[in-house]
Amino acid sequence: MDIRVFKLPLPGLGIESVNVYLVDNILVDVGLYSARTLHVLVRGLRASGVNVCDVEGVVVTHFHVDHLSLLPLLLDMCGFEAYMGWRDLDVIRRGAVEFVKGVLEVYRFNGVPVEELESITDLHPIMKFRDVYAVMLRDAPIKPLRDGDRLAGGSLRVLEVPGHTPGSIALVNDYEGVAFVGDTLIDGITPHVVAHRESQDPLGEHLSSLRRLASMKLKTAHPGHRNPIGDPAVRALELVRFHEDRLNEILGLIKGRPRTGYEVARGVKWRVRYESWDQYPPVERFFAIGEAIAHLIHLRELGLANYHEEKGVMKWYALNP
Numbered sequence: 001m002d003i004r005v006f007k008l009p010l011p012g013l014g015i016e017s018v019n020v021y022l023v024d025n026i027l028v029d030v031g032l033y034s035a036r037t038l039h040v041l042v043r044g045l046r047a048s049g050v051n052v053c054d055v056e057g058v059v060v061t062h063f064h065v066d067h068l069s070l071l072p073l074l075l076d077m078c079g080f081e082a083y084m085g086w087r088d089l090d091v092i093r094r095g096a097v098e099f100v101k102g103v104l105e106v107y108r109f110n111g112v113p114v115e116e117l118e119s120i121t122d123l124h125p126i127m128k129f130r131d132v133y134a135v136m137l138r139d140a141p142i143k144p145l146r147d148g149d150r151l152a153g154g155s156l157r158v159l160e161v162p163g164h165t166p167g168s169i170a171l172v173n174d175y176e177g178v179a180f181v182g183d184t185l186i187d188g189i190t191p192h193v194v195a196h197r198e199s200q201d202p203l204g205e206h207l208s209s210l211r212r213l214a215s216m217k218l219k220t221a222h223p224g225h226r227n228p229i230g231d232p233a234v235r236a237l238e239l240v241r242f243h244e245d246r247l248n249e250i251l252g253l254i255k256g257r258p259r260t261g262y263e264v265a266r267g268v269k270w271r272v273r274y275e276s277w278d279q280y281p282p283v284e285r286f287f288a289i290g291e292a293i294a295h296l297i298h299l300r301e302l303g304l305a306n307y308h309e310e311k312g313v314m315k316w317y318a319l320n321p
Contacts, residue, residue, distance in 0.1 A: 001155065001173055003222070006044040008037050010066050014283070018066045019224055021180055022050065024152045027058045028171060028180045029224060033069035033132050041070070053078035059151060060084040060142075061182025062165040063092055065125040065132075067224060072136035083151070085160060086144035087167025091198065096133040100126050102197045103290065110195075110293050111260025111313045119282040145169060156180075161213065163206020164191045166198035170213070177219035184209055185235055186223045190242055190271075194290025195261075195297055203298040207243060210236040243295070250295045251304060251318055258308070258315035265292035 002024055007017040008031035020041060021028040031037040042052050057080050060068045071082060084092075091099050104117050121127055145151075149158040151171065159170040161184045171180040183191045184206075193206045213221070214236040221232035229235050246268070253259060253267045265288050266277050274280055280288065296316050299305035307314040 001176055001178065003178075004048050005222070006041055008032065008040050009034075011036060014281075015066070015225060017225070019222065019226075021222060022048065022055070023171070023180065024155065025050070025054075025056045026152050026156075027055050028222075029061055029067040029182070030058055030070040030074055032066050033073065033129060037070055038073065053080070055080060057081035057083065057151075059145070059156075059169075059171060060088075061170065061180065061224060062168040063088040063096060064165065064183070065129050067182065068137070069129050069132045071142075072132065072140050075140055082140070082142045083145050084142055085158075085167035085169040086146055087160075087162065087198070088165055088169075089142055089144045089167065091166060092133065092137055092140075092142070095138065096126050097130050099196065099198070100124055103194060106195050106197065106293060107261070107289055109312070109314050110289070111262035112289060113262075116282075116285065120286045123282045124286060125283070159212070161209035162199065163193050163202060163209045166196065166202070168209070172216070172218070177217070179213070179216075179218050179221045179232065181213070181221045181223055181229075181232070183224045185213060185221050185229055185232060185239070187226050187229050187235065189225065190239060192287045192291055193294050194287065195293035196290075201298055201301045203243065203294040204301055207240055207298075210240050214240075246291075247295055247299060247302075250292065251299055254296075254305060254316050255318040258317040260313055260315060261293040261296055262289060264296060264316065265289045268292055 004022040006020045008020050010018055010032055018031055020031050045052050075082060108117060126133055145158045147158060147160040155173055156171045159172050161168050161170050164183045168182055168184055193203050195202060199205055214233040218232040221229040250264055253264050270288055305316055305318055307316045
């Protein structure tokens with residue numbers, strides 16, 4: 001299997017680059033909608049002896065802007081086949097902007113102040129690229145993929161790994177023990193999982209996806225950011241343990257008294273460089289709040305927590321404290 005990686009820039013997103021792979025003449029992810037990204041991709045392909053429109057097709061691991069938003073421009077240029085997981089494609093078809101608004105409604109019910117919701121809305125990446133999602137991508141000729149589908153002449157098997165997004169997928173070469181995992185596994189970074197209305201338990205789905213990857217005993221995982229992972233099973237189980245520790249931390253926060261999801265988010269000891277909540281940029285607040293609520297929802301699914309409503313706001317509390 002021939003694998004080439006292009007590290008494409010992500011200006012304005014707070015992370016240096018995204019990994020786009022050329023695997024047996026199929027692109028895995030495409031990068032951000034920007035002239036700079038397109039230039040780096042075209043130049044990198046050409047240096048590898050490939051013209052961009054000679055690529056056979058594109059597979060997108062999930063619908064986030066850094067992995068998907070360049071796609072409509074490439075489709076207009078080249079007209080090749082494009083694929084993504086059916087659940088994420090359904091989000092795109094119904095409207096990614098509406099998806100984000102639905103997430104923010106969940107946040108509102110969890111006590112997030114209106115002014116904070118407004119600042120998050122204005123600066124959320126999908127909102128900043130709303131025209132790409134609402135106009136260019138919504139009716140783009142993208143084909144859905146389901147668990148077990150095959151690509152690249154059958155050498156790549158689709159693996160549904162929901163959690164980071166509702167319809168995240170990985171591509172697995174079973175013969176070589178290699179997987180392209182998007183943002184489900186990343187070395188040194190914990191992929192975020194936020195609460196949303198597409199799943200009853202997004203964190204539970206993510207944990208199941210991690211355990212599924214761990215059970216496969218892959219030799220190498222190629223992630224959406226940073227470097228290849230030499231022992232994917234070890235990394236997947238590290239992430240499972242991380243979330244188990246976070247669940248225990250959050251359970252401790254709601255044992256003393258009921259708290260809103262927003263209060264829990266502010267109380268978690270996030271691994272960040274900021275000294276106080278007021279220093280968090282709006283987009284990082286979005287992820288922190290979503291993570292906290294996703295963990296609370298999973299605690300409820302485990303029978304360890306529940307909530308009641310006070311004046312239209314959910315208050316979470318531990319069961320059998």
